[in-house]
Amino acid sequence: MLELRGVTVPGRQRPRIRAVSLQLQPGERVALLGRSGAGKSTLLAVANGLITPAEGRVYWFGAPASQQPLQRRRQQARIGTLWQDLRLVDELSVQQNLNAGCLARWSWRQVLLNLFSAQESEACCRALARVELEASLLVQPLGRLSGGQRQRVAIARLLRQNAELLLADEPLAQLDPPLARRLLQLVLDLGQPPRALLLSLHRPDLLEGFDRVIGLRQGELVFDQSPSALSPEDLHHLYSSSGLS
Amino acid sequence: MRSLFLVLAVLLAPLSPVLAAQVLRISAIPDQNPERLNRLYGLVAAELGDQLGVQVRYVPVIDYTAAVTGFRRGDLDLVWFGGLTGVQARLQTPGAVVLAQRDVDARFLSVFIANRQALKDLKPFTSIDELSQLKDKRFSFGSESSTSGRLMPQFFLAKAGVEPKDFSGGRPGFSGSHDATIALVQSGAYEAGALNEQVWESRLKEGKVDTSKVVLLWRTPTYPDYHWVAQGNLNKRFGAGFTSKLQQALLNLSPDQPRQAQVLELFGAKKFIEAPVDQYASIESVGRQLGKIR
Amino acid sequence: MTPAGQMLIPALVLLPLLWLLPGAVHGGGLALLLQFWVAALQPSLEPHLLLTALRGIGVTLAIALWSWLLSLLLGFGGGLLSSVAVSQRLWCCSWPALLARRLLALPRSLHELLWGLILLQLMGLQPGVAVLAIALPYGALVARVMADQLDALPVRPIEALSTAGAPAWAALFTAFLPPLWPQVLSYGGYRLECALRSATLLGVFGLGGIGADLRLSLQSLQFHEVWTSLWCLAAVMLLLEWSVRWLQRRWHQPLGCVGQRGLELLLLAVVLGLLLIPSAQLMELRWQELFSSWHWPESLPLWDVAGWMQPWLPLIGTTLLLTLLSALLALAITPWVLLLLCPWNGCRPLLQLLGLLARLLPPPLTALLLLFVLKPGLLPAVLALGLHNAGILGRLLLEGLDAQDQRASEALQLAGAGPRRSLLVAGFNTVARSYLSFGAYRADVILRESVVVGLVGAGGLGVLLLESLSSFAWIEVVPVLVVYAALTLIGEAAADAYRSRLLSGPLPLEGLNPAVGS
Known part of the structure; x- marks a missing residue:
């Protein structure tokens, strides 16, 4: 579903990621591990097309990432991203935010109507139910929701987008442990076949349920293996500060 | 469907061309109180309309410059201009013709007036040189482009050695109209002013001047002033011979008919006469001298 | 210095003004000035006069409405074109936006009156002139404000939508419009009030509406008639200001969602739309004439060297001096009056009444009134611009004080501080930054406005411009316009620099937030 071949993104002092290659098959759920600043966010931004790498190639669903705008948008519409900072629109209602996931397939009329009145309420209700939120929240302005509720709304937006490849950038960073576990379960459920999931974490304590773990260190890929095969040495190498300048 | 058409018709009403017959638009420089102008030119429009069989409309303008601009742009067809504005308008509008002037316009003059209290020691002048006594006084002209309220008074002041910057405050005032000049001098807001002699006389006669407060200082030598100027394309728009019919209608205004008599009275004239174009050469040269014609 | 101190410092401008005063007063027309104010209590109520005044108001309102709508359309389009953020989304580069921004600076640099006088020369006597004259500079101004607002919005939500495959325009609409909307509403309402003032001013110069009646009846000293028009105008202005405020309060919800008020908005749009047609008919607006009758003066000597030979230094110097003095005066008056009179209960209503009168009278008419008692020159011009x-x-300022949190000043008063001290410490310090920032913006407006008091011989570029226009001296008009435009653009940059230093953040423009204290 996703393939990176020798991808390099230059940075100010050193490359943000260097010569990274990886592959993601349908149904695979992969965790991306590394310290903060290791290049996880950059890698995800390459994966969803926000950044075009200076070197190397990106393949989406078996085809090279297109440079032709329309074609590229069609490919991107199948990729959903759960951003670290959520990137929802505070001034819109929950329902309007959910519907923002549908922009790629909607006509201009629906896009405009969405700004003025509630569209596709039933589908939105279903999406909210999947993330265990009450339907009564639909009409609430997003700005009034709590942090955990907003995170769920962001996940529900991915549902509305009906993305096949799910990318998630540190979705659990600011949550207390029980909540983090529940949300991770939700995301993992979403990533079941035929979908695929690539999720970045900066701590290695929530790896159950993932099929593979990829380690990133200073922009380079250091391991790519199953979580059960992960040794303490691997982790130590990943998180040690030696070699940092 | 029909209602849709109705809505469209209403919506597009501002867009539709004027379907009515050609309108002759007349105007005048706003040298007097607007009510008076409305009354006068309402009568003129009615009279010309009846005589010529076309629709005539009076278009009021707010200042002298606007009248010249309107004429140059072709928005006004027949305008009662002052000497200076008439020359400006004709210089800017190729083909424009002078149709008529009043009997008084060939030998027109201005008056200088003063506030009695403010200038107690000022006696009426006997010669032009005495104008120099107006230095350092608060002085008001009429409109900036007025011939009798600004151009010629400024010309005579210059002959006596008084420049606009010599007045109190380093600048003369511009009241806007002849009536306003009288009122402002009478009130004491200005100590002295200059205006159209004819307006002065007629306001005296109507008892609208408080002679205990305002005094006449000096009458200027004569010069040509007001005239009717028409666009050169009227024959093309209204039919052959229209311009001369229009001219005749103006020249034939007589005191025997009640409405025409009223028009002539409001104009302060016994009749209109033909106006030789070359008499305005003097105005043009003064205008160039004072920078009002470039 | 505390912000409140900065608010009170401009009063130093009173020293040179007081020094100028004895030389400028003549008092000859004091009786006339008294008559004017006495006439306020007995406006002429003759039916035909009332009818004329109502018609004049109608035309002024029609001009304001049309020019306002047109300027919002132009401003919206221009704002999208000149926003770097939008440009990067739509065209993946920012130079089209930067270019548009430069181009839009030009219409903005000239006061609407100058646009009116220029368009009058090009298009002739027709009501459309006033509409375009206001719409062009206003449109460019709205475009700038919109672009600034757009560029200050967070781009991350839009990136999120774009990487999920949304078309650029759909992402723009969904992620940019909602946060922009409250500001559009509040700023748009404020522009309508400005448009009414501008339409009145243009009328004073003969471009249609109540302004012409005001000037003519004032010039012929028919004060009772002047007040008929003035009271009508006051009623309309107050009604407009109140209803705009009311709508802004109703629709301004910091965390609300767009769409909840959709129906009311739609209703308002329909009402405004229905008003457009009768108002066009009222002012006899005819589009085909507007666009068919353009007429360039022949042989326009644009680059004739003779026209460029002007004593620029004193001209620019006087213009700047006039601007500076008026701006400081405008800034100083209200805080000081408030400070001196605040123990008295009638202080606020009195200030509100005086403020209304000051806004009501266009500066050139105030200047004409002042000439009854002052000699022509800089002083009446400074007073007229400053008071307006x-x-x-x-x-x-008053609205800002009303909107601010009252607890601090209550606490101070409970602790025994007098009303003056609590106003100075709690009230002024909270609103000072935004007040000063609006003041800087106003100074920028006054620089443009300084041309309108050319009537009273204040000197400077405005006088030269009006004189050369009335002499049809194109050879002089163009250089003066160019210098004027350059000056206002520099002034705008200076005001912006001051404001951004003051606020250290995106610039809230006058009228952008209904509450000044924020």
Whole structure:
């Protein structure tokens, strides 16, 4: 579903990621591990097309990432991203935010109507139910929701987008442990076949349920293996500060 | 469907061309109180309309410059201009013709007036040189482009050695109209002013001047002033011979008919006469001298 | 210095003004000035006069409405074109936006009156001139404000939508419009009030509406008639200001969602739309004439060297001096009056009434009134511009004080501080930054406005411009316009620099937030 071949993104002092290659098959759920600043966010931004790498190639669903705008948008519409900072629109209602996931397939009329009145309420209700939120929240302005509720709304937006490849950038960073576990379960459920999931974490304590773990260190890929095969040495190498300048 | 058409018709009403017959638009420089102008030119429009069989409309303008601009742009067809504005308008509008002037316009003059209290020691002048006594006084002209309220008074002041910057405050005032000049001098807001002699006389006669407060200082030598100027394309728009019919209608205004008599009275004239174009050469040269014609 | 101190410092401008005063007063027309104010209590109520006044108001309102709508359309389009953020989304590069921004600076640099006088020359006597004259500079101004607002919005939500495959325009609409909307509403309403003032001013110069009646009846000293028009105008202005405020309060929800008020908005749009047609008919607006009758003066000597030979230094110097003095005066009046009179209960209503009168009278007419008692020159011009703008700034200050949190000043008063001290410490310090920032913006407006008091011989570029226009001296008009435009653009940059230093953040423009204290 996703393939990176020798991808390099230059940075100010050193490359943000260097010569990274990886592959993601349908149904695979992969965790991306590394310290903060290791290049996880950059890698995800390459994966969803926000950044075009200076070197190397990106393949989406078996085809090279297109440079032709329309074609590229069609490919991107199948990729959903759960951003670290959520990137929802505070001034819109929950329902309007959910519907923002549908922009790629909607006509201009629906896009405009969405700004003025509630569209596709039933589908939105279903999406909210999947993330265990009450339907009564639909009409609430997003700005009034709590942090955990907003995170769920962001996940529900991915549902509305009906993305096949799910990318998630540190979705659990600011949550207390029980909540983090529940949300991770939700995301993992979403990533079941035929979908695929690539999720970045900066701590290695929530790896159950993932099929593979990829380690990133200073922009380079250091391991790519199953979580059960992960040794303490691997982790130590990943998180040690030696070699940092 | 029909209602849709109705809505469209209403919506597009501002867009539709004027379907009515050609309108002759007349105007005048706003040298007097607007009510008076409305009354006068309402009568003129009615009279010309009846005589010529076309629709005539009076278009009021707010200042002298606007009248010249309107004429140059072709928005006004027949305008009662002052000497200076008439020359400006004709210089800017190729083909424009002078149709008529009043009997008084060939030998027109201005008056200088003063506030009695403010200038107690000022006696009426006997010669032009005495104008120099107006230095350092608060002085008001009429409109900036007025011939009798600004151009010629400024010309005579210059002959006596008084420049606009010599007045109190380093600048003369511009009241806007002849009536306003009288009122402002009478009130004491200005100590002295200059205006159209004819307006002065007629306001005296109507008892609208408080002679205990305002005094006449000096009458200027004569010069040509007001005239009717028409666009050169009227024959093309209204039919052959229209311009001369229009001219005749103006020249034939007589005191025997009640409405025409009223028009002539409001104009302060016994009749209109033909106006030789070359008499305005003097105005043009003064205008160039004072920078009002470039 | 505390912000409140900065608010009170401009009063130093009174020293040179007081020094100028004895030489400028003549008092000859004091009786006339008294008559004018006495006439306020007995406006002429003759039916035909009332009818004329109502018609004049109608035309002024029609001009304001049309020019306002047109300027919002132009401003919206221009704002999208000149926003770097939008440009990067749509065209993946920012130079089209930067270019548009430069181009839009040009229409903005000239006062609407100058646009009116230029368009009058090009298009002739027709009501459309006033509409376009206001719409062009206003449109460019709205475009700038919109672009600034757009560029200050967070781009991350839009990136999120774009990487999920949304078309650029759909992402723009969904992620940019909602946060922009409250500001559009509040700023748009404020522009309508400005448009009414501008339409009145253009009328004073003969471009249609009540302004012409005001000037003519004032010039012929028919004070009772002047007040008929003035009271009508006051009623309309107050009604407009109140209803705009009311709608802004109703629709301004910091965390609300767009769409909840959709029906009301739609209703308002329909009402405005229905008003457009009768108002076009009222002012006899005919589009085909507007676009068919353009007429360039033949042989326009644009680059003739003779026209460029002007004593620029004193001209520019006088213009700047006039601007500076008026701006400081406008800034100083309200805080000081408030400070001196605040123990008295009638202080606020009195200030509100005086402010309304100051906003109501266009500066050239105030200047004409002042000439009854002052000699022509800089002083009446400074007073006229200063008082008019003090009326506008004063209203913002009073609203800011009303909107602010009252607890701090209550606490101070409970602790025994007098009303003056609590106003100075709690009230002024909270609103000072935004007040001063609006003041800087106003100074920028006054620089453009300084041309309108050319009537009273204040000197400077305005006088030269009006004189050369009335002499049809194109050879002089163009250089003066160019210099004027350059000057206002520099002034705008200076005001912006001051404001961004003051606020260290995106610039809230006058009228952008209904509450000044934020």
